[in-house]
Amino acid sequence: MAPARTPLSLYVHWPYCSFLCRFCAFSKARVPAGGVDHALITRALLAELRTSLAPHSRDKELRSIYFGGGTPSLAQPAHVAQIIEQASRLVPLAANAEITLESNPTSAETDKMAAFKAAGITRYSIGIQTLDDGVLQRMGRLHSGAEALAAANRAASLFPGHVSLDMMFGFESQTVDQWQRELETVLAHANGHLSLYQLTVEPGTPLFRDIRAQRVKRNPDDTLALMYETAVALCRSRGLAHYEVSNYAASPEAQSIHNLGYWQGRQWIGIGPSAHSRFIDPASGTCLRTVRIPDIQRWARSCLEHGHGTAKSETVDDAEARQEAVVFGLRMLDGLSNACFMRTGCVSSGALSLAEYLRVDQVQRYLRDGYLRSSGRLDHLAPTERGLQVIDSILLDILP
């Protein structure tokens, strides 16, 4: 029997958006006046894909592919199909691999949904953000709440059990009641998965500037906390289990395999402008983190000339890998197991257990106070709901 292949994930960054949201800090660009040069982007992605995946063809299998952006639902389904096909030719697709596409719920994109399914997409993620048409407009989004619900319904029929709806809370002037009502409506249309994000004001965004100039008021921290708590309770009552800070799933199978990979410290390759990767370099055996060129044109040119658009590559040492394993592992309500920590993707030096690594006195205190839970002598460590809500504070205490 052939040795088991190591799981690998592929992230594909499609950089264009038809509109730019005021809160978005991701790498993106508005669709240029003359339209997107789809052929160029696809050629560049395919070139980078070939170069990046080829070294992994012998011992890896693709567990997930994720088309993110930008707005990948603006891409042509045929090109998406080409990328999936080429990827699976380089590294075999695992049985029931998850292939997600992010989308905006404009009617034009909704019309392409079936074609994406035909192209090989198995999971469909819709950025609803809010159902409040006033807020949608203020945030620069070109769709209505009604269109979003229509898109959700369409997705539910095409990808039953594998639809994810993205919502945000904490917009200016939003009240806890409003949020609860919106979430009730969205829950009625949910089909497997929800991502509920607190609106984060990221430096460099138009929203950040509005808040700094006091054109827009921020909701008080305690109101945001209450919105979060409301979401946790409401989702639970509708059978959606909270499994990561901002993510809820109807069943373990409905959780996002791709995103779990990030939190569990697995390897992934990212292609497309500004995409990140983290993998063990088959040539050297060291763990690398790479970032692609952010500028779309320069990235594409580099891909066509050199086969990739990597801008930066750095080694992740054991200390960083261990720290990351804890920081990301404790974002999940399932937490992380000691066994998993000890062989965390990149750790190559002598194994260290959680009990040896963490500040045990602090861990004990948080266990006692009901912020963390564990089994055995730290065979497994996980946050409680209460702990997850303040996990960033806890991490500062328990990390060495």
Next chain:
Amino acid sequence: MATACRYLRKASMKSGGYATKADGLGAEIDITGYTPDRIRNFSIIAHIDHGKSTLADRLLETTGVITKSGKNKQVLDKLKVERERGITVKAQSASMFCEHDGRKYLVNLIDTPGHVDFSYEVSRSLAACQGTILLVDAAQGIQAQTVANFYLAFGEGLAVIPMLNKVDLPTAEPDRAALQIESAFEIDAANIVHLSAKTGLGIGRVLPSVIERIPAPSGSIDAPFKALLFDTWYDKYVGVVCLMAIKDGAVRRGDRVVSMHSGTRYEVMEVGIMHPEQRPATQLQVGQVGYVVCNMKSVAEAHVGDTFHKDKFPVVPLPGFAPAKSMVFAGVFPLDAGEFDKLNESIQKLTLNDSSVAVHKETSAALGQGWRLGFLGTLHMDVFRQRLEEEYDASVLVTAPTVPYRVQYKDGTSKYIQTPADFPTAIEIQDKVDAVMEPFVLATLIFPEQYLGAMLELCTMHRGDIHTHTYLDESRVMLKCRMPTAEMVTDFYDQLKSRSQGFASFDYEDNGYNESDLVKMEVLLNGEAVDALAAVMHRDNVATVGRTMAKRLKDVIRRQLFDIIIQTAANGKVVARETVKQLRKNVTAKCYGGDISRKMKLLNKQKEGKKRMKKIGRVELPQEAFLSVMTGSKE
């Protein structure tokens, strides 16, 4: 030779003065021809920025001690903080040779600090002189420090020569300044010398005035050697260097001298003059001022004010000086407990050259191991902290300054309180204490008359008792006010400057102790008293200060996973209470592949920040908490 920095001198020592010894004795200069009648020892006293250091530079240039390069900016002000703040902290000295009426003279300039925090240094510098130049800025007129220093010099019986500087400025009013000098000091300013140290105008009249109007030092070459030690510094190659004024006899290399204070014998390795760096001489003799290197290993052995004589030839000791008295005390702690040893070394090095800092170890429950340091004043404290940070790259936390309160017990004993931790409890005060006394100063304020109202109000607000106010001329007022030292060490100086738009100057002198109704205010975090935040204050201030402190702490303490109750309390009674509510949510909403690096960077930055927090029980106290208690407690 123009870079006469005391600290550079350390580095250049091997190639400098001492190399000449290896070459033989040829480089030693002979100044034995300068008998007392050919010697003048003088100092310059002035308010900050009235041009004392610039005048010193010009004099050193005209006598060829330093070259005229245009780069001579405050040659005698050797510390970075001195140049930055325009103040002289350590007294320096320089010897000059000049000719007057066909005769050669050796003139020694003994520099004095310009701020009264350093009046102790001033008085010891003055003890080595026979006269002083009272330098006044012709545009600004006399200022509070001019007054304080004048009376110090006057008290020593020195000849005082007033001179007006900056007469070239368009705003200069020399006649008015002369009038002020006459009315403030009751000295004749009719033939006052007009100067511009910057342009060199009138410089030629300075040394002749010094020679003509300052008496020659007294003493006899035939009497047994007797010298006053008036300054020292530490040199890492030769140990302690002593500046001495020779009162009788002579001293040379190979002599055995004795400290009258300790009885310790030393062999003289080298003598010489400051020119402006150390320049070896064959002999120092009566009337001269110069340095003596004599195998002294630590500055602690060198008692400023000590009398030295030759072995087996004892003399009647000179009056000497009272040891420097600390006026304010503050706790100094490393920000990071791991840096204790490094900070310990830095403080030791710094106090080698500043023996006026009193050093005691202190342990605070809140801040760990540190020191309680005594300073001559708040400026001295500030300068010390700045030197620690700049010269030794130390990160320190300085607690609120305390003045030395005195507790008189019913059994007749008394105790000085250097830290609020030592302050007796309410019960002790009731049962055992006769009186709690607080130190006072007599403050001198000089300002344009339109600020009289504001200044009177400021003094009253700080529990001041107005003694007199005098018009120095038709528009400048000198106000004398007695007030508790504690009032002066908080925000008095800042308020003085802001209420007078910078026009008021201020100085002070000690003025004894008075009984006072003092209480200790404590800060409690979740019921636990934080020793480092405690403060002793007058009962009348408790309510206001207590409320302000609690509010300020609330603003700087970050939310944690539990409620933090801040209380200020005096005599067991809570004065104010604030709550920092429990942190409800602190988790990054989005964390996917591309966010990892950023998230980790942020996390590590936060971890660093947390390390710098002081922990009181489980409460994390940022550095700002200590600052907030220190500054401006009367809003």
